[in-house]
Amino acid sequence: MTKQTDSMSKQVETNKNAGSEHPPVKEHYKDSLEGSENNSEGFLAEVKAVKRFWSPVWIVPILCVFIGLWIIYEHYSSLGPQVTLTTSTAEGIEAGKTRIKTRNVDVGIVESVELSDDFSQVILTARLSDGKEDFLRTDSAFWVVRPQIDKSGISGLGTILSGPYIELLPGVSKESNNTFALLDAPPIAAPDAKGLRIFLESDEYGQLAAGDPVLFRGYQVGTVETSAFNHETKKMKYQLFINSPLDNLITENVRFWKDSGVNVDVSAQGIRFEMSSLATLFSGGVSFDVPKGWSAGQKVANNTSFRLFNNRTNILEREFKEFDPYVILVSESIRGLEPGAPVEFRGIRLGTVIEAPMNINDEQIVKNDNLVIPILIHIEPARFTELLGEQFNVVEQYEKGNIKGLRASLKAANLLTGAVFIDLDFYPDDILVQEKQTFANYRVLPTVSGGIAQIQQKVMLTLDKINKLPVENFIQEATGTLETSKETLVALNDTLHSVNQLLSNQSTQELPAVMKTTLHELNTTLEGLQPGSQGYSSSVQTLQRLEQTLRELQPLLQTLNQKSNALIFEAPATVDPVPKAAKP
Template sequence: MSDPSPPQAKKEAIKQISSIWLVPVIAVGIGIWMLFQFITSQGPEIVLKIDTAEGIEVGKTEIKALNVKVGVVTDVILNEDYSAIEVTAQMDKDAARMLKVDTLFWVVKPRIGKSGVSGLDTLLSGAYIQLQPGKSDEEQRTFDVLDIPPVAPPDAKGLRLVLTHNEAGKLGIGDPVLYEGFTVGRVENVSFDTESKKAHYQLFIFEPYNSLIRKKTRFWLTSGVDLQMSAEGFSLKIGSIESLITGGVSFRVPRGREAGELITKQKSKFRLYNNLKQVRERFYEDYLEYVMLFNESVRGLQVGAPVEYRGIRIGTVNKVPLDMLHSDKNFSNKEIPVLVRIELDRVKSHVHYDNLDMLKSSLKEEFEYGLRASLKTANLLTGALLIDVSLFADEKRYIRQRYGDYDVFPTKAGGFAQIQKEIASMLKKLNELPVEDTLLTLNKTLETSQQTLRAAEKVATELNSLLAQKDTKAIPGEIRGSLQQIQDTLDSYGTDGTTYQNLDQALIQFEQVMTELQPVLRQINEKPNSLIFSGEKVADPTPVGGRQ
């Protein structure tokens, strides 16, 4: 038996392109579409200049506007001179319309600032860069990142003002702007003009408080605690809690002054004063300047000290001391010049003058009548001085003088200087006294007294020695015995004593004898010879009325 023939394979023509290739083709197409979509969705690339890259991470740190992601950081490098960090960021397509000249960027991170605590949500998510869209028509791709968030956006409703001051560092960004203690704005920018050499502080006053800004509005620095020592004593003022920590600036139209028209122009300029007292004094714009020459010390006299007429303020000390015009080498003959202002408005509140010429003419006449200025102690605790003006009728006639470009206001030594002068005169008289001769005499007297004391001491010593002897100690006993005998003797002469009774009896007998001797004595007195010759016989007495 023969085997059958093996089966034959069928031959067919193979297709040139297999359907399996559709998968990569579709994948490529999708990739191209995705690439196209990515390219077309990409926004512009921007460069941000920042002082430090703290908290910034490539591919992680986002750029947000109103909490919506609009870009991401793609690169962080140092600039060419190593003065700053350049951060490159890829923005979304929709963010291109936000990138204008006035667009602002700042880093949002946890911070404790003057306006409170902010950025606490970044403790977990990390820091991000905040974008504030600009409104300008001009586009920009390079920006400087702010150190702190802006006070207000460029299109915020309110009023921006610029304050000027001779010194920088008076205010900081974010410091409050206060009206009667209420915060109505913030300091949003600080700069220094090298040409004018003045600091500029830009404020933003929120609406509707911008209506408080008038032409006569004045701004002054507000510290948390304001303690001043002046001729008027101590002055202590405490501001708000925020100003107590950070300070700030206050404003208002001074009381008693016209407000003027409303200020609506952006970035109008105002002067920044150091305190409210300086604001009040600067309103006295009409004044006469005089130089007062003092022979006494001006220690304690400060700029701003009052010039008073019998307790009524009429002016202000402007400069202490004024520049010395003389070139004398001998300081002992120099007078200290002080520049003062006699302010018209202060004087007008008590005596009416229409203008400065009338005031000047009146003062000239008063100088002739003895109007003089003198230094006076205003505060014993601080040692501050003021200038007191008063009339002295006994003053010599005034001769008008000039000191440089100023008229001289005549002066007189003050009360304290007079006391010093009197004390000096008294000390001079004391020095002229013969103190040396008096002291010599006193020394001699003291020496004599010392000798006397030494002699007395010697006598006392000898007396103590004498009293210490045995015989001396026995003397008091003998004296007591003698005194007792004397006392006994005296007692014997008392009414109860024998001697007294005998003497009394003898006196009685003597009295009887004298009574019996009286007729004899009378007879002898009448007839001295009666003792030799017998006397006449005495006739018998005849009774009256009897018969013979």
């Protein structure tokens, strides 16, 4: 039975390999079965081939394929919008880890961090959550939040442990965008903030920084948002945001100036010290206002540009569109005269110095054998017509011939700084000195020596007089006097030496004791002549007797005076005088 089974198996395999049909196999099985009916050990089962093209086993892989396709579909259909961010550095940003948040809610994640083709910047590819397409507008903003210490305080402390993340500020524009610049700091004002954005232009770099306050009379009304350098105009451009409703203060005639907290200005007008608000004392800022006497004008539109002045004083020195150019020719030093210096008439400003010295090429500047220096000035009528009227235009009156003797001169404005300005005034004694002329197609204002030249001339005259003094003779006489004085001092020294020797002699030293004894004896003698003493009484009696004797001798002396021989001859008797009667 076993042998039959083995032979049957071999026959089946042979039929399969040969591609034989099933009937021979069936016949073989039948023959085997008939031959084995009498076999008591068992029987061989009949094998039938089933014609079937599909099996239930295929249900499992088909279901797996459908499930996989569904998962892929669900994955891509649930993906949010993709956004591309560009930045200069990817410090702290990691692909698959750095989150994108809005109001501290996760809305996306950074998928990849790559360098650009020219290696100039870093390109971040991020994916937002599903349904966040409205977040990506042209005015949306992305910035990195990390620990930071600045003038506004300390921020981003929560990222010390969790690491930096990217903050998203959704925009309000109707236009979509998926490429943004990654900012290092948050924008000053939100896109939906109400207010006015304007620009300031300046010739100097670093005057303002993002975050500096914008002040109106010391009150903060806005903030500086950005600063950038325009390589075409070669000027700094600052973007400012003014909060609503204070943006109504920005009108056509407002002027902006740098507010540095403490401002010291040394100019031709003197030394000016100004101190602004505490908000700008350390960080600085920008202030604006309408100059006194000006009208406010109309409100300006968005993105209007203004000029940034260095300080408030420079605002008053505005640029006048209407002016009359003139040239003055000076033959003295212009040291201290700078462009921008004032041109005044008796303290009232009429114009401005534009070039000192004037830039010329082929003009003849030699006049009367002296090298004259040309100075270009602008006479600005609007400066004085606003205050004094059109008739005060002294230069125009001079041109018309209504006035004569108008002259320009250099005068010192500040002795401390050496600043000089141009002064216009009338000099009637100098009317015919200079005639009207032109220089480089500009009208020339005649000049006269200014205060500095006059002072120098007086100093030179004084020095000349000092130089003409007989100083040598005086020095010789003084030398002779000093020699004589020297000889006198030598003689005086010898005398003092002799006196010193005399005083050092023993006899001289004993002289005070002798004088003391003599004075004591004299004192004793004088004490004997004091009133009440015997000597004093005897002296008084002697004097009284002497007085009586002289009184008795007086008649004799009178007689002898009248007649000298009265002692020999008797003198005639004298008649007693008779008094005369009084007149009736």
